[in-house]
Amino acid sequence: MLRYTVRRLLQAIPVLLGIVTITFLLTDAIPGDPVSIMLGPSPNAEQAAAIRAKYGLDRPLYVRYLNYVADVVQGDLGHSLYYGVPVTQKIAERMPVTLLLLVSSFTFAILTAVPLGVISAKRRNQPTDHVSRVVALIGVSTPSFWIGLLLIIVFSFHLNLLPATNLIMPWADPVNVDGAGSRLDVLVMAGEHLLMPTITLGTLQMAAITRIERSAMLEVLSEEYVKLARAYGVPEGTILRKHAFRNAQLPVITVVGLQLTAALGGAVLTETVFSINGMGRLIITAINNQDYELVMGTTLFFGLTFVIGVILTDLSYAYIDPRVTYGERE
C-alpha cells in the first residue's frame, strides 16, 4: 500500500508540471501587458522598461518559463499586481472558503446519493426507484448556478430565511462576525450561510453519484458471488450492506474523483452567484484584471486540488479492492 501510494504520488508530478506549462502558455497568450495596467494607457517609456525589467518581462519566453517553474518548486507563486500582495498570501486567504464549500458539498452529495442509489437499485422499477431516477436525471441536467438563483429567490427573497450572500467560516472569531455573540452564534450563522451554496454546488455531484451508485449496485447484485451468498442463506440485508455494497463503491469512487473537476468549475459559478470571496471569484477577478501571476497561481491551485483529490480516491479504491495493490507488485 505504501509502495502504491508513493508510486501514485510520483505519477502526479508530470501532471502538475503539465498544469504549470499549460497555464503559463495560456497566460502568456493573453493580450495586453501588465505594464499598461500599472501605468495606464500611455506609459512613460523609461518607467515601462523598468517595470519590465523588474518582473523579468524583457527576457525570452523559455527563460521566464524556467524561472517560473523554479519559483513554483520553491513555493513562490509570484506577486499579484492587482492586489499588491504575494500570490501565495492571496491564495492562503481565499483557499479555506473554497475548501469549506467543496467539502460540505461533497459531504452533502455522498450522504444523500449513496442511500438513494442503493435504495433505488434494491427497489428497482418500483416507485421509489422512479422518483430517485427522476431526481437524479434532473440533477445532472440542471445548471448549478440556476439552482442557486432559485434558492435565493425562494429562501432569501420570499421566505426571508437564509442569507443570499457571503460565507462565514465556522472557526471565525465571534468578535469579527457581525451579530454573533458567541461561538454557537458563529456556528449557526456559518451553517445558514453554507446551506444554499452547498446545495447549489452539491446537486450535480449528488445526482451523478446517485446514478452511478444505482447502476453499480444493480450490476453487483447480479454478480455470481452475490448469488452464491444468497444460496448459502446470507440474509438479504447483509448481502446489501456487506457483500454487494463494498464492491459497488469501486465505480462510485472513480466517479467521485472525476466529479471533482466539475465541482471545482462549479465552485467558480457558485461563488459568483452567492458573492462568496473564494478561489473561484479570485480567478475571475484575476483574469478580468490581467493579473497574470495570480491567474497562474489560482489555476495551479485548482489543478493541485484535483490531483490530490484523485490520488485520495485512488488510494481509497486500492484500500477497498485488493487487486489494485497486488497487481502493482507483479
Next chain:
Amino acid sequence: MATTSDTQSDEMLSSGREEGGVEEEEIESRVGISYTLWQIRRDPTALAGLAIISVMTAIAVFAYIDAVIFDRLSDYAFFANMGVEQYWFANNYWVNPEHDPASVRSLLPPAWMENTFGQGTWDHPLGTDHRGRDILVRLFYGTRIAIQVGFISTAIGMVGGTLVGAVSGYYGGWIDDALMRAVETLYAIPFLVLVIAFMTAFGRDLTYAMIGVGITTIPVFARLIRSRVVSVREEDYVEAARAAGVRDRNIILRHVIPNSFAPVLVQATLQIGVSILIVAGLSFLGFGVQPPKPSWGQMLSQSRGYMLPNPWFSVWPGVAILITVVGFNLLGDGLRDALDPRVNN
C-alpha cells in the same frame, strides 16, 4: 455525469467476435449497432429524449435562418424587396417591443400573473426582461446558441479525442504515456477555468467558447477510445490485417474506430448535454455570446439584478436549459442501455 460510462465502456458492446474474416466481422458489428439503435424505438424515455432534441434542433435551425441567414439575404435588394430582414419572423409574427419604444413594458410577469409592473399579457406569454423584450422570443433565439454549441464543441472533442485515443492506444509505449499524461493534465484543470483562461487568451466570443469546450472534452473521448483500442488491438482480425501488410493508419481508421463507434456515440450524446451546461455557465460569467444576441446563460446572468421584482425572468432560461439537457441525457441513457444489455435486462 460525463464520466459515468467511462468504467463501463470497456465491457460495452463487444460486437461479434466469433467467426468470420475481416469483412464479415465489420459487417456484423455494423449491423449489430444499427440493430441495437433500432431497439430504442421500444424505449419510451429514449424516444422522449429524441423528441425533445428534435424539437429543440428544429427551433434552433429556424432561429438560425431567421437570425443569420435572413440577415445575410437582406443585403441583397432582391430579398430585401420581398421583406426579408433579420428577425423577420419575430418582427412580423411576434410582438417585439424594441421596435415600438412607446409600448415597452419591462419586467412583466408571465401572462397569468401580476406583479408591481402590472398584469401579464398574452402578448408576452412568459413576461418581459429588464429592457421590455419578450422572454419567450429571446429563449427561442437562444436555442440556436445552445444547440450549436452542444453539437459543435462535442464534435471537436469527439474528433480530437478519437485521434488522440486511437493513436495512444494503438501505438502504446512512450507515445501512449506522453499522450495520456497530456490528457490527464488537460483533465486536471477544471474545465470551466481552462475555458475561461483560453477565452481570455484568444477571444471572448462564442467561437472560442466552442473550441475551448471542445478541447476540454478531448480527455473524455480519448480515454474511451483508448480503452477500446487497447482491447481491439489484440483481436484476431486486426492482427490479420497487420500481417496482411495493411498500414497502421488504415487499420485504425478502418477497423479500430468503427468498432468503437457505439460507446463513443453514447458518450457524445451525454456530452452534448454537459457542453450546453458548461457554455451556459460561461455565458453566466460573461464569457460567450455577447449581448444583445441572446443566450440562455447570459439571460440568467442579466436576470440576477431583477430577481426580486420579476423572479420569472430567472426561471425561464433555466427551464429551457433543463429541458434541453434532459433530452440529451434521456437519449444517451437509452442508447447506453440498448448497447449494454447487461444493465438493461
Next chain:
Amino acid sequence: MNGTDPLLEVRDLKTQFFTAEGTVRAVDGISFTVEEGEIVGIVGESGAGKSVAASSILRLIENPGEIVGGEVRYRGETLVGFEQRDGELRERDDMLSNEAVRKRIRGREIAIIFQDPMESLNPVFTVGGQLREFIEINRDLPESEAREEAVDMLREVGIPEPVKRFDDYPHQFSGGMRQRVLIAMALACEPSLIIADEPTTALDVTVEGQILDLVEDLQQKYGTSFIWVTHDMGVVAEICDRVNVMYLGEIVEQASVDDLFHETKHPYTAALLDSMPRPDETVEELNPIEGVMPEAINPPSGCRFHPRCPDAREVCVNVHPENRAVAEGEIHPHRAACLQHEEVFRAGYWGSQPLDDAERAQRHRELTADGGGADE
C-alpha cells in the same frame, strides 16, 4: 418406489422467464428424485435448462424468471409446491416461506457450487473470510470455531498451507484452487445435498480430473448426495449413479449410468454419446449432433428433438411424448420420451413416414431463424 422416501423429489417442475421477446419455458415440467448418498446427473447441451433447474430447487430464480408450477420436496418439507385452485396455479400453504428456505435449507441442507469459480468468490473479501462467514451462518458456530473449521476444510480439499492462504484474496488463487474453495464451502456447511452446477466446465482437463477425484473421495467420506449438472457425458460416466438427460426444458431420458450408456433409449442421448470424444476414436470419427438447439421460447411441435433427430418420422412432428417407463432398471425404471418405444407410446411410429433430410433441415432452419427475430 423402494419403500423409503427419496431425499429430494422433484415433480413436474416448471420455471419460465418472462422476457420482452416472449415467455421462455426454460424448465418445462421435469420430474426426478435423488436418494440418500447418490450422485444424480443432469446432462444436456447449453440452454437445455439444466442450470435453471438446479437453481429452481433452491428457489434462486431471479426476475424475470419465475417458478410457475410443480413441486420440490426435501425430507418432508415443501421447497416448491403449487396447486390448482380456482382455475389458477397458486402456491400451496405448506410451501416454505422465503425466510424459512433461506434459514433452514440454503447452505444448511442443500448447498450449491456454481459453474464459474472465477466469478463465484467475492474479489474484495479474503477467501477464508467468505468461507468462515458461510460456516458461521449455517452451523451456528462462533467466529473462532468457524475459522478453525474453515482452515480444516481448506486443508481437506487440498489447499496447501491453509492457515496462510486463509487471508489471501480470490485473485491470488488459480481457477482450480478457487473451485476447491467453493467445494470446501459446500462441504463445510455439512449439507445433505450438494448441487454442483457444471463445476468443472471452466477448468482445464487435468484440473477437472483432480476435482472429480476429490469429489468422489469426499462423497464417500461424508455420504453427501449430489446433483451434478454437466454437458459432458464423460463426467457423467465417471461419477454419476443415475442420469437425467435434458433437452429444451424436458427430461428426455432417465436411467442409471450403466443403462444409459449401454441400453440407450433416446436418439438424443445416443447423439450425445456419439459426439463424445473417446480414446479409441480419431477426431474424424467424432459425430457431432446436427444443428443447434432451438430456443425454448418457441419450441418445436410434437417431439422437441424431431428437427434434429435422425430417426424422426411424421408422427414425431405432431405427437409430443412425455417420458415414460420403457424398461426395468435396478431401482428406478428406465424412462424415455421417444415414440420409437411403440409398445409404451402406441403412436404408430413404425407405420409413419420417415422425415427426409431436406424436410427436416428446412424445419430446423425455420425454428432457429425466427427464434430471436420474433419481433412483434
